[in-house]
Amino acid sequence: MKNKILLFNPVSAKWKHRIPNSILQIGASIHNKFEYVFVDGNLEKDCWNKIVSYLNSGEYKYLAVTVMPGMQLRQAIPFSKRVRELFPNIKIIWGGYFPSNQYKVCLESGFVDFIINGPGDEAFPQLIDALEKNNDYSQILNLIFRKENQIIKTPKADLFEQDKLPALPYEYLNKFYPIEKYLGKTFLGKRTAAYHSSVGCPFTCSFCAVVPIYEARWKGKSAKKIYQDLMHLKENYSIDAVEFHDNNFFVSEKRTVEFSELINNQNINWWGEGRIDTIDKYKDDSLQLMQQAGCKMIFFGAETGNDSILKQMDKGGTQSRAQIISFAARLRKFKIIPEYSFVLGLPADDEKKVFNQINDDIDFIREIKSVNPDTEIIIYVYSPVPTEGSDLYEQVTDAGFKFPEKLEDWLSPDWENFDLRKNPLTPWLKPYMIDRIKNFETVLNGYFPTISDYKLTSFQRKVIRFFSSWRYKSKFYYLPYEIKVLQRFWLKYRQPEIEGFYSE
Template identity: 60%
Template structure:
């Protein structure tokens, strides 16, 4: 096969200020083109001046395409201005975006005039097919998973079936290691000294109306086989010393058979691991399966509990069989296997009045306290509801009726309030008053003081005990308002927030 002379820059914008994970998104794309053309990996997390590196690549004349992965939030701070600079300084270069933000906000992205194409979902087939069309000067009408413009009209090409992930090329870890030493991505977490970030599946088979995955994958899921996962993990362990794994799948545990087979394959590797799943899915796992997973190093599982109110769960279109009673029962069951359940709750959904919003928040707070009663080890993560454009869902219809809308211009997303919105720090929803937000945040502060997260590995036992001592009175009395003394200690000790920072990495 003749290699194309037109190379590709694959850019991962900065997403965090400190220890960084392997940029799996651009590695996945690089794997799809590594036999066809040259590529340059640029990780904004590891570059002091990433634009200078990108500009040097573009100025060399070897790269015709500039691909960027874009998640909502901090990545926009580099993605947006760099797209403008590339178009201004190198107008002949084609700019291609992928990721949740690009797909879910594609109208705003494409109308900006600085992004030419958006990959809507997996790019393993779409990206090389798009480049092949552009190399030949043809319109990409047959390229799947592509959103683009033609005569100012936005065109959404057909959705491709999810690929057989075992047939996809292996990620080019060695190519990344040549640019950024890979061992520097393997940081210390509560699971191990050198933690690998790994993605083993695409999508999720459910349709939660608040989830950014749903509009892209349409309730589809496809996973790598247990054998392939184990092979990849052992490869990174043997070459760079990984001893723990974070599975960044949207839903790792869809298949009990796969979960158990993977566990059995790495049973003797001494690796701790974490993944995301659904309560109603894992509650169907047998005791033997959960025991095998724990013996193989499963330390914690993240679950979207969302709410203890069955009517609210129905409005979220969670699908499956999850209920408030099941959430409580399963938390207790996990304690039997020494696997920490990490429950996330979403507070602040739209309602017809401020009183109804506050009443729902109070009910959720009471339910979270019940979870802690049945299993105090349960980690609780609280999000303030941030709408996602899941057209046709009852929840998104309620959001629009309440007067909420997203920015119309790409540059407007650079406003700090929208970055914080995407991190669920600063809700801009018209139904949430300051009183409601304070009620959520104050409870969260007291809860985290009473039950500090185990994933904050910098917080020693002395600090944990002190936080618990000053929080105990408030928690027992339900006196959450204005917990300034707890906030002061959390700020002083840089208490980490799992909901926005992920696991602490050293």
């Protein structure tokens, strides 16, 4: 048979490899319909030769690649290009946030034939079926492609009922890569699984890469379905923790409560992503139940302490500086750790305003720590996303920012760091501002080693905190080399460039 499909997950992390749910989801959509194999760059010693070994058989007609911004581009771009050169008849299909948001530069590269623009549960098998039968594919929803030098972007499909989607083929993946390889130790547990319980997000934050793809839509699995899936993973692979990698797990309090009631007493700890202004509306009884049922930490986009910037970010119109502070204090009562992310370095009228706002947010983070020292802080530098039509995106383009015009330019270290929100390449941010942010971050994480740093011994925590103490208390963040040396050897707090972590 010469119509097999190779599903490729490029390397996305130096360690802490998670279950590759993106290619598992596509695998589920074609299971028992087409023959396919998995290749996971995270677990292959020689990923390229593994791909070539399959393609040399002459049995494969399609290469499907999931591409998140940042690290995955290191393999996705050169490997796709080489496949086009060596196997010109193979159709190359990309999916994921990067090609959906940067579709023009992808399709103009000459080695990406189709882009799945959003969920591929129906679009992918329909595309393969159309290509196999030589049928018209221009009416398939969630698809982007070139036709006669013109880019065609088909309409978005309605979000599917998540409970009706086929089960993920864990057992089939296990034939290629032992599931145990994906169940690493975290602060949550010894065998932590990654899981998606929903797609999309009902909000329209102007800096978020999810917005152009899902257009303020959200659809979740039922609490019962989530519970059944996790029990399958527990019974078959002995998981004791789960990270919910939804864009917004906590949209529905009713669903969250139902899930907590089901998972309670199952000894599974969990983490998820949510919004402050959503969960702050939860009843105290709901929060207490969540904690009892294993919820240890929740990731929130706090973003900034400036109310006018929060409004500019389109944070739903309800999140405020006061609420961010009070909510951190509220969660402390329930022993749920708030993990607050901040986006520093948004554009302003002049250089001084940008720097002053950075310093204001640094002071705001310190205020949060004084209210709830257990709050974990993740700092990003603002990186524009192509949310065309938003006031913020128009402002950054007017300031002279533009994305690379060639796909291979994304392989440069600067643009990779841009994707990880660590080096913005934006004209209004100066090197001394970036240094200010990074140096503060170093001191902050030295003075407050967090629960995520589960490998640190009590002695190591005391040493790092000792060397960071005078800097944090005096607000002297300049050139904290002594802390960086200790962090290099001991501290593994969650950072995008370390774990390949990318969140919106």
